[in-house]
Amino acid sequence: MDGWQFGPAQELRRAFILDDTKLGPIHWYHRGKSAAVVMSVDDIFPGTSQSAYEAGGDLEKGALGRLLWLLERHPQLQLTLFVTPDWRRISPVADRIWQHVPWLCDRMYLARVLPKGTMDIRKHPDFVAVLNAMPRTEVALHGLAHVNFGYPVSVEFEHRDREMCAGMLTEAMQIFEEAGLRYVRGLQPPGWSCSPALLYGCRDVGIEWIMSARDVRTPISKDARTAMSGLSGVSMLFPERIAECLLHISTNFQATSAPERAFDILDAGGVLSIKAHITKNVPGHTHLDGVDDLYMNYLDRLFADIEERYGDTIDWTTLGSLATSLSTSASTPPPERKSPQSATDRAA
Numbered sequence: 001m002d003g004w005q006f007g008p009a010q011e012l013r014r015a016f017i018l019d020d021t022k023l024g025p026i027h028w029y030h031r032g033k034s035a036a037v038v039m040s041v042d043d044i045f046p047g048t049s050q051s052a053y054e055a056g057g058d059l060e061k062g063a064l065g066r067l068l069w070l071l072e073r074h075p076q077l078q079l080t081l082f083v084t085p086d087w088r089r090i091s092p093v094a095d096r097i098w099q100h101v102p103w104l105c106d107r108m109y110l111a112r113v114l115p116k117g118t119m120d121i122r123k124h125p126d127f128v129a130v131l132n133a134m135p136r137t138e139v140a141l142h143g144l145a146h147v148n149f150g151y152p153v154s155v156e157f158e159h160r161d162r163e164m165c166a167g168m169l170t171e172a173m174q175i176f177e178e179a180g181l182r183y184v185r186g187l188q189p190p191g192w193s194c195s196p197a198l199l200y201g202c203r204d205v206g207i208e209w210i211m212s213a214r215d216v217r218t219p220i221s222k223d224a225r226t227a228m229s230g231l232s233g234v235s236m237l238f239p240e241r242i243a244e245c246l247l248h249i250s251t252n253f254q255a256t257s258a259p260e261r262a263f264d265i266l267d268a269g270g271v272l273s274i275k276a277h278i279t280k281n282v283p284g285h286t287h288l289d290g291v292d293d294l295y296m297n298y299l300d301r302l303f304a305d306i307e308e309r310y311g312d313t314i315d316w317t318t319l320g321s322l323a324t325s326l327s328t329s330a331s332t333p334p335p336e337r338k339s340p341q342s343a344t345d346r347a348a
């Protein structure tokens, strides 16, 4: 959701500090690559056009079909899909009468919700099969049910302690495994929220990377820090280790961003990190970056321009692959400079 601000990353670091020398932005990629492109899509679950709204459940005939079209048009493109194992939220807008009742409003769902288990992916094998079959696509976690008691409606991990966060993440991964859905150990927290309790919970259950911050406003520079949604103060362009064994990658581009922003990020040697939401219109809210024909056509044109302008120097990858490739980089030196176009030249 838009506009929610959370604690500065520096506070999280202080709560977490294990070894200062291993924290901070990471400025290099594969040898010979000068910058990277990733694209992620949120809020995917088996909702169909016959239910409250379509969120992937119509399979190739719905929004997933639009993503498949984009993948086919651009053989270098790779995707990360953030899937919610048992989605329950119908509307992100608080509309229950008890929202006005003190004490009660903090202990009840303030928006309409589906019964637990309705969208449990274990009951939707066709949905799982299509996700598993999508080319150059990985799945990562997007909460457990994407709803919480009280305000804000969608910020599922807010006000949860470390043990509860770890328990919810464990249940989410268990559902993925029992459904047979292949996934990587990354998390986009619903509502962008990233508390120290959640970060500790992530480490407790082996989550390796997290995507909390979104900033599509701050001007591009190598030193730009996030100041919009989610974590503030983390690198806007580069992967950053915010705790031992936990990498953060920001979102810095969406449908409302001009192409020049993408080129500026790539020229700075950064990770162009594109965000989309699988559904354009949900009850009470319109996602500016919803997967519709207009956004897909925009990205089709943008990717063609990037391919023409930068050729083979771009690392088209996934968040999970990027995190894995960097997971040991703090303990190993950056790659040698092979040529003036090496990643360290462009990105350091």
Ligand SMILES: [Zn+2]
Pocket: 001, 042, 043, 142, 146, 190, 191
């Ligand atoms: Zn979401």
